[in-house]
Amino acid sequence: xxxxxxxxxxxxALDARSAADAxxxxxxxxRPDAEITCCPLGDGGEGTGRILAExxxxxxxxxxxxxxxxxxxxxxxWLRPTASPEAVVEMAEASGLALLAPGERDPLRxxxxxxxxxxxxxxAAGARRILLCVGGSATVDGGAGCLQALGWEFADAAGVIxxxxxxxxxxxxxASLRPSATAPRAVIDVLCDVDNPLLGPRGAAQVFAPQKGASPEAVxxxxxxxxxxxxxxxxFGAPGVRAVPYGGAAGGLPAGLAAALGAxxxxxxxxxxxxxxxxxxxxxxxxxxxxxxxxxxxxxxxxVVAGVACLAQAAKVPxxxxxxxxxxxxxxxxxxLAALLGLQRVIVVTPPGTPLSEALPATALNLRRAASELxxxxx
Numbered sequence: 370x371x372x373x374x375x376x377x378x379x380x381x382a383l384d385a386r387s388a389a390d391a392x393x394x395x396x397x398x399x400r401p402d403a404e405i406t407c408c409p410l411g412d413g414g415e416g417t418g419r420i421l422a423e424x425x426x427x428x429x430x431x432x433x434x435x436x437x438x439x440x441x442x443x444x445x446x447w448l449r450p451t452a453s454p455e456a457v458v459e460m461a462e463a464s465g466l467a468l469l470a471p472g473e474r475d476p477l478r479x480x481x482x483x484x485x486x487x488x489x490x491x492x493a494a495g496a497r498r499i500l501l502c503v504g505g506s507a508t509v510d511g512g513a514g515c516l517q518a519l520g521w522e523f524a525d526a527a528g529v530i531x532x533x534x535x536x537x538x539x540x541x542x543x544a545s546l547r548p549s550a551t552a553p554r555a556v557i558d559v560l561c562d563v564d565n566p567l568l569g570p571r572g573a574a575q576v577f578a579p580q581k582g583a584s585p586e587a588v589x590x591x592x593x594x595x596x597x598x599x600x601x602x603x604x605f606g607a608p609g610v611r612a613v614p615y616g617g618a619a620g621g622l623p624a625g626l627a628a629a630l631g632a633x634x635x636x637x638x639x640x641x642x643x644x645x646x647x648x649x650x651x652x653x654x655x656x657x658x659x660x661x662x663x664x665x666x667x668x669x670x671x672x673v674v675a676g677v678a679c680l681a682q683a684a685k686v687p688x689x690x691x692x693x694x695x696x697x698x699x700x701x702x703x704x705x706l707a708a709l710l711g712l713q714r715v716i717v718v719t720p721p722g723t724p725l726s727e728a729l730p731a732t733a734l735n736l737r738r739a740a741s742e743l744x745x746x747x748x
Contacts, residue, residue: 370400370655370656371403371404371655371656372403372405372406372654373406373651373656373658373686374389374396374405374406374407374408374657374658375389375408375647375650375658375659375677376392376409376410376658376660376661376673377410377411377412377659377660377661377662377672377673377674378415378661379660379662380415380505380663381662381729382662382693382730382733384409384415385409385410385411385420386407388409388660388732388733388736389408389409390407391733391734391736391740392658392660392691393405394737394740395736395737395740395743395744396741398737398740400744406654408645408647408650410641410642410645411502411637411641411673412504412637412673412676413503413504413560413618413619413641414502414503414504414562415467415504415505417502417504417560417637417641418445418446418447418459418461418462418502419445421457421640421641421644424644424645425447425449425455425457425644426449427455428447428450429445430448430490431445431446432444432446432487432490434463434483434484434486434487435463435480436463436464437469437479437506437507437508438469438478439480439534442483444462444483445459445462446462446487446490448491448494448496453497454494454496454498455496455498456491456498456499456500456555457500457502458487458491458501459501460481460484460501460504460506460619461502461506462487463481463483463487464480464481464506464507464514466505466581467505469507473582474507474581474582475581475582476507476536476537476581476582476583476587476591476620477538477587477591478536479536479537480508480533480534480536481506481508481510481512481513481514481515481619481622482514482517482533482534483514484514484518485514485515485517486518488501488515488519488557489518489519492553492554497555497556498557499558500560501557501558501632502560502637503559503560503619503622503623503637504561504562504563506581506619506620507581507620508537508581508620509537509574509578509581509591509595509620510540510620510621511537511540511595511598511599511621511624511625512621512624512625512629513535513539513598513625514534514535515622515625515626516535516549516625517533517534517535519549520551521548522546522547523546524543524544525542525544526542526544528544531543537594538590538594539594540595540597541590541593541594543597543598544601545601556633557626557630558632558633558635558640559623559627559632559633559634560635560636560641561618561619561623562618562637563615563667563672564615564618564671565577565616565618566611566613566614566617567610567611567612567613567616567617567621567624568592568612568617571617572592572617572621573616573617573619573620573621574588574591574595576617578591581620595621596611598621599624602624602625602628602629603628605628605629607628607629610624610628611624614634615634615635615636616634636671638671638672639676647677647680648680648683648684651680651681651684651686652684654684656686656687656689657677657686657687657688658689658740659674659678659688659690660692660718660736661673661690661693662693662694663693663694663695664690664692664694664696664697664715665695665697674690674692674710678690678710678711681711687713688711689713689715689716689743690710690712690715690716691716691718691736692715692717692718693718693728693735694719695715695717703715703716703717716739718732718736719732719735720735
């Protein structure tokens with residue numbers, strides 16, 4: 370039996386590599402003769418940088434940056450030192466939600482400035498192409514903080530320069546902008562984990578800001594700030610930024626970089642799958658196991674499980690998703706979600722009624738057990 374194990378991370382519990390190892394161990398427990406290929410995946414969020422760096426044989430580097438609240442920290446990035454150097458930058462390394470304690474999460478105060486510092490480090494090292502992985506961010510600043518770190522200046526209505534670092538709550542003050550004197554001499558590809566637009570019911574503020582600690586009042590202020598920021602960018606000469614697909618990922622940073630720098634916005638999973646040759650790995654398999662911490666409304670908008678399901682269908686390989694939890698606005702069963710995503714099955718590995726505080730430490734054990742049970746009784 371030939372099995373491909375291709376999960377995403379299980380947030381707050383396991384990175385994608387550890388999740389793949391747990392699933393593979395479960396398979397070996399009952400099918401020691403199985404031929405197993407592990408292919409940890411990402412969609413642009415936490416851990417994607419390292420996965421891409423390994424695929425590209427890029428070297429790990431580090432840079433001094435500011436975290437989402439403007440505190441100093443050291444963050445990783447990666448460089449492939451060829452004749453035309455490529456860099457991999459992960460937003461979560463500098464501006465990630467995981468860098469903050471729960472009580473510190475406030476997208477009115479958080480900034481993507483540190484992500485701009487990582488981009489600056491890659492540019493200074495001579496990168497001609499940068500793969501910027503976004504997702505898991507703590508910010509809703511439309512990329513303004515990132516642009517400040519790259520030398521852009523923003524002024525208020527009185528012409529006074531707004532000091533760095535810009536945050537989500539500062540966007541409404543911007544009346545004009547001044548581009549950096551030195552434009553980046555690199556192609557910047559932004560790998561986005563969701564395809565949401567910048568504004569509106571599916572936008573950065575209304576969908577994601579509550580997950581980052583925003584109150585209902587803060588969500589309203591952030592939506593208003595992003596709308597104002599969009600007006601400024603469009604006056605600068607970037608029409609259509611408010612509706613561009615992927616623009617609302619990572620607190621609107623992709624929209625800001627597309628408008629200001631001409632960055633290309635790409636589906637993170639698609640790029641990771643291409644670099645890891647996932648379609649080739651699926652050929653000839655009897656089964657594909659994927660998974661993530663939680664299936665929800667965002668799963669179909671560019672997440673790993675949906676992407677794997679699509680590629681597996683094309684390869685005529687049955688795919689099963691093993692997940693920590695289901696959380697959808699509509700009451701959908703695991704079987705209904707499986708049919709919707711094109712999966713053979715969706716299996717929730719967490720025993721019913723388990724508190725989150727107990728479920729997270731047991732994730733590896735639960736994945737291993739569920740994979741073994743699946744191979745014993747595949748249904």
